[in-house]
Amino acid sequence: MWKPKTLSLFPLRNWFKYRKDFLLVWLLRGLSAIAGIVILLILGFLLREALPVLEEVGITAFFRDDSWNPGEKSYNLVPMIWGTGLTMMGAVLLATPLGIVSALFCHYYAPMPIASLYRRLIELLAGIPSVVYGFWGLVVLVPLINRLHPPGTSLLAGIAVLTLMILPTITLVADASFAKVPPEYLMGAAAMGLSSWGTIWQIVIPSAKSGLFTGVILETGRAIGETMAVLMVCGNVVQTPDSIFDPVRTLTANIALEMAYALDNHRSALFVSGLLLLGVIIVLAIAAELVDREAS
């Protein structure tokens, strides 16, 4: 229990001061308990809703069935796992180097006014709602790709739109972690006569490594969770793509497309895809934690 550390002549005068601390601690505990419980409730809810179909057809049906045709009782999620995985990987592979390079430019090479303008622009890019990206993709990007290789709505369109969407995340995180590199390192490098590229490659990037990893994991999370934009440009055909021009459907798009119209087992099966997504995100969060711990 709480005890005042110093005795004052009028202890009651300070009563509220200490009491305030006590209240604050419990308020914070309560609020963080709510935040934690919300996640557990979501997990529990997903499990409860997914259970009927899991009990009826078993978990293997989601990987072994012939196709995704809930109306005809087949629930194969594998093509959509591919869809989510490929769009995410493509976007992360493109956005990561782009983001890191543009953060380097912004932080070390650009003149002050350009750098600050550039940073504002990237922040603006982060604030655009995803449906706007999707709409732009649908009316501009998809017809362009269609001219190259029909039908236009494709894995490629999804990757391109997602890359744009996650680019600000990695750029801003990389920029922030470059700012945390101790200036003594840079001065030391300059004193030893390293070239500017040598300084960046040998000193800045290794010392900002854990920040960069966190950025990659954050952008991956955003790429997996993105729904609207992907739904509008990917074509949403359930199939394992053979080429980058084939349409794909992601797990999130599957939920968004069908949830409003789904009943019984179909609805339950959609919760299984939600559960799968949550699982992937949990794995990512654990990975981020491990990387962070290793770095410190």
Next chain:
Amino acid sequence: MRQQFLTLLALSLSVGWGLSACNQNSANLESNKLTLTGSSTVAPLASEIAKKFEAEHPGVRIDVQTGGSSRGLADATQGLADIGMISRALKDSETEQFQSYAIAQDGIGIILESSNPVQSLSNQQVVDIYQGKINNWQEVGGEDAPITVVNKAEGRSTLELFLKYFQLTNSQIQADVIIGDNQQGIKTVSGNQNAIGYVSIGAAERDISAGVPLKLLSVGGVEASTETLQDGSFPLSRPLTLVTKETPSGLTKEFIEFAQSENVHDLVEAQNFVPISPQKLVQVP
């Protein structure tokens, strides 16, 4: 330490309990409030009708939510909604469970981008295109370009009606793009010269008159327009229907009677649907 932990646990449990208790839906709490849920095709019309109804009956609140015909039926069954909205007639298996009242007629039209030279397709050609047996416009009199087949997502009543009319199953269709709502379909087809899709005629006519580069093909030799829908000759059509679980009474009955009356024909026409002629009406008992 242990006691603190227990208090924390108790606190968190009570919070969790409170949160989950918020879940219950409050349809029907007050007798002057109606909740309608269901088809996204019916919902805009239903909200217009609801506005007019509210204006004529002060103090009445009508809440219209979309979510698809399946949700309309599910919510009406579970009592989450007073009235469900579906964009089709009831299936035989459902007629025992529900009472249904048609409020308007809508048709599904096949759409192409307006610069596509193809002027009409026979039913067999449409079936072959959707099954992937025909995959170049050249085979049906168009340019040498691959066909982009646009299909609707599972569970939509537009899809069900399309499949039923052309006697297809969803797994037979070889689609290139799968879309959700009418607007996404219109955007996809108007942006792709080689696409073929199907949407509600009401939505398509509205957008064509607003200058969107689209055209409607005739189906079974009948031109797709509100006129052919009106005279009943257009084959690919569906009634927009309100359903209730029990025989309607009170406010529900009043609203359904209002939605079927001539008072709302201007609203029906403004949405590019076709009013149901009085002799076809299902009378509210």
